Amino acid sequence: MKEKLIVIGNGMAGMRTVEEILKLDTEAYDITVFGAEPYGNYNRIMLSPVLAGDKTIEEIMINDEQWYVDNDITLHKGKTIVDIDRKARKVIVDDGSEHEYDRLLIATGSNPFIIPLPGHDLDGVIAFRDINDVDMMIDAAKNHQHAVVIGGGLLGLEAANGLMQQGMKVTVLHLMDTLMERQMDSVAGKMLRKSLEERGMEILMPASTKEIVGDGHVEKVVLEDGREIEASIVVMAVGIRPNIELAEKVGIHCERGIVVNDTMQTFDPRVYSVGECVQHRGETYGLVAPLFEMAKVCANHLVQHGIALYEGSVTSTKLKVTGIDLFSAGDFTGDEDTEELVFQDASRGVYRKLVLADNKVKGAVMYGDTIDGSWYFDLMRDETDVSDFREKILFGQSHLGDSGHGDENRIAMMADTAEICGCNGISKGDIVNSININKLLTLEEVRAHTKASSSCGSCTGLVESLLAHTVGGDYSVAPHLKPICACTEHTHDEIRGAIKTNELKSIRATMDFMEWNTPDGCSKCRPALNYYVMCQYPEAGSDDSQSRFINERAHANIQKDATYSVIPRMWGGGTTPTELRAIADVADKYEVKTVHVTGGQRIALYGLTKQELPQVWGELNEAGLVSGHAYGKALRTVKTCVGKEWCRFGTQDSTQLGIDLEKMTWGSWTPHKYKMAASGCPRNCAEATIKDFGVVCVDSGYELHVGGNGGIKVRVTDLLCTVKTADEVLEYAAAFMQIYREEAHYLERTAPWIERVGLAYVKEHIVDDKDNRKVLAARFHFAQSFAQDDPWEARAKGAEKHEFESMKQLNA
C-alpha cells in the first residue's frame, strides 16, 4: 500500500513540492491536500497585477481543480486543520473529520502583520495577501474615493499602485524616510518616490500612524503629528509573519518560523515544512525563488532519494509596477570592506549601484533600467571575479561584446515578432504566449516548452529577462550552484573533485559513488563524465564510446540528412600536391556532393554515408592524411600565416610554430572545441586574437593570447604574457591547455571559463608559478602519450565495425 502524505496549505510552496514529488515518483504517495482558501493553487506573487487590472484571476491560476483530479490528489478546499495528533499520526479538520498520515508537509505560508492600532478592527481595514483581499479592494474602489496604504515597502507600493489603477486616490504612509528601505538605498528611493508622485500617489514619510477612526467603518487615519487623512479603505502592508500557529500548538519546535534542517525536516522526523512558514539557518523568506528551491529539496527527501540539501538562498527583488523598473539584490549598503560603483543619470531616471568586495559583486540596486539585473544577480551568485571588466560593468552586459544581441536588450520595447532564439526561430511573442498559457516560471520550463535558449544558449539572458518581464520579478532563478543535469544534485566541480579524490576511474564508478538518480544517466551527463574520468586518468583506458555524442563516436560530423563530413588534418594549414590529389580522388570516387574550404584552413568533404567512412579514411591514410578531429570537443586546428619565410612583414617563422603546436596537441580531448593560431606579425592574418590560444609573433619574441573565440559571442583574447623563444611558446601552450582541460566545466569554452575564474588566476598558475607550469605541461604530455593515435587508421583497418555497418540488409 502506498504511504499517505498530507499537505497542509494549498499555496505555491506546498503545491510546488507536490509537483516535484510527482516528477520524481508518481507512485510514492497517496496525496491529500488541505487548503483554507476556496480555490485551486494560484500564483500569489501575481496578485498585484490582478489588482492593477493587468491580469485576471484565471491567468494566475497555476493548478486548476482538474489538475488535482488528473494526478489522483484529494483536495479539501476551504477546510482548515485545527489540530495534529502526532502520536497517532493524524490531522483533525475543522469539520471534525480525522485523516491519517505517514508523512506530513506543513506549508501554511505567512500571515500579513496587522499593527494593533486603535481602530485596526474596523470594517474597511484589510491586508493584501490573498484573492479575498484583492476582491475587497476592487469592490471598495467601485464606491469609494480615498484609500490609505500603511507601509511603503514592496507590497504596500504594489497595493497602492493597484488601487490607483482602480481609480482611487491613494495616500501611502511610511514609517521610515526611504521607500522600500529593505531593498533600496536613499538615492533609488528618492527616484522611486518622484515617479510615484508624478503618477499621482501621495506619499507621507516619515509618518507614524496613531489611530484609525471610524464609526463601524473606517473614516480617517490620524498620525502621531496630528495630521488626519480621509480614508474609506485602509490597507495594512507592513510585513508578513510566518504562520506557525498550528505547528506551535502541536509542539513542533518553532522560533520565528517552523525550524527545519537542510532537508526541510522539522524536529518531528515525520513532519516536513516548506515555504514562508519555515525558518532555515535563522532566515525566513518571503519571495518565491527560495520556496521553489526548498520544494525541490523537500520532494527529494520525501521520495527517499535523500541526496539534496537546501543551503539557503540569495534573493533579488523587483517591483511589479508597470512602467517603474527597479531591482535589488544582496547587500547593497556595504561596509568598510566594500567598494561602491555608481552610475547615475538623473534626467533619464537611471541609477545603478553595485557593491563589490574583493572584486566580487555583493549587492546591487538598480532603478529605471533593470535589464541587466539578472546578469548582476548571476555574477553575485556565481561569485564571479569581475576585475577583467570592472570598468565596463556598470554599462551592462551588452557592453561586453554580446555580438548580435547587444542592441536588442530592450526587452519591453521589442516587437512580438522579434526573434529571440535565432537557433530555433522563436520570437518574443512565442515565448510570452507559452509562458502565459503553460504558466511557466523557470528558465528550464521555457526551454522545454519553446526550445528557446536550448541550443547555443546565447539568448539565455534575453529569455530570462523576458521571463522576468512576463511573470514579474520573482520568477524562479536557477539554484545557486547548478547541478550538471537532472540525474544528479551535484555540480561539475563537485563531480570532478570526487573523481579525483576517490579514484573513480569509470562512468559507472562515478555514478555509483555520487548516487546518480537515474540508472545510466542521460545524454547530458554521460559525455561529461566520460570526459572527466578520461582527463583525470588518461592511462586507465576508460573511454566509453556509447557515452560519446555521435560525432565523436563515429569520428565524423553528422549532417542534417544523416550523412557525414570528412575533414583531414592539414598541419598548420599547409598541404601538398599528393594530399590534394588523394582528396580529389576520394571526392571523385565517392561522388562527394560538396568540397568546401573550412575556416580552419583545411578541406571538408560533405555527403558521405556512414558505411563509406572507413574506406574513405583508408584511402586518405595512404596519402598520409589523418583525422582532423573537426567533429570533437578536441584540438581542432592551428591556423597560421606564412610568416617570415615569405611575408615581407613577418617577424618569426609562424608557419613552423603552428605546425609544431599542432603536432604537440593533436588528439587531445578538451572540455569544448579548442582552436589555436600563430600569426607572423601584429597584422595578425591568422586571427590569433579570437582563438583559445593564439600566438602573435613580434620582433622581440612571441605574444601569447588566451581565451578568445569567434562564433556565437565574439570574445577577443586576453594577453597572457610575452616570451622569447618558440620552446617557451610550446611549454606555455601545453600548460594552458592542461589547466583548461583539468578545470573547465564540460562544454565550457576557454572564453567563459576565463571570465569565470579570472585572467589573474590563470596568470598566477601559468606565468608566475614556473614549477606549476612545468608540472602542468608534463601532465599534458603524459595524457598525449595515450591520445595520439589516428582514430581513422584503426577504423579503416576494421576496428569498431559495428559502428559503421548495418546489422541486417532486408530485400524488398
Next chain:
Amino acid sequence: MSNEWIEVGNLNDIPQLGARVVNAPDGDIAVFRTADDSVFALRDECPHKQGPLSQGIVHGDRVTCPLHDWKINLDSGSAVAPDVGCAASYPIKMDGEIIFLSLTPNEDCPNHD
C-alpha cells in the same frame, strides 16, 4: 511479409546502450539495446526533423536524437513531453539471444502512417 518474424541478428551485435540499423525495404529501422539488455525497434527517423535515432545516445529506456536533442521513448516511439510526436515502433521477439523483428509497426503511433 506482414506478420512474419524476421531474424535480424544476435543481442551481442548491438553494444549495450547502443543501436544498430536494419535496412528494410520501406526505410531504415533502428534496433536498440538498453543497459538491462531489453531490445526495442523504432523507425530510424526522429518525428521532429527526421534525424537518425540509431545514432543517438541511449539512456534508461530513451534515446536522445543526435540532431536537436529530442528524447524519444524506446518502447512506444513517442517523444518525451513537452515535445510532441512519434516514431513508429516495431515488435521485437527474443529467442535466447536471437533477435526477431516484425515489419508491421505497432499501432500506438497515431500520427505516423
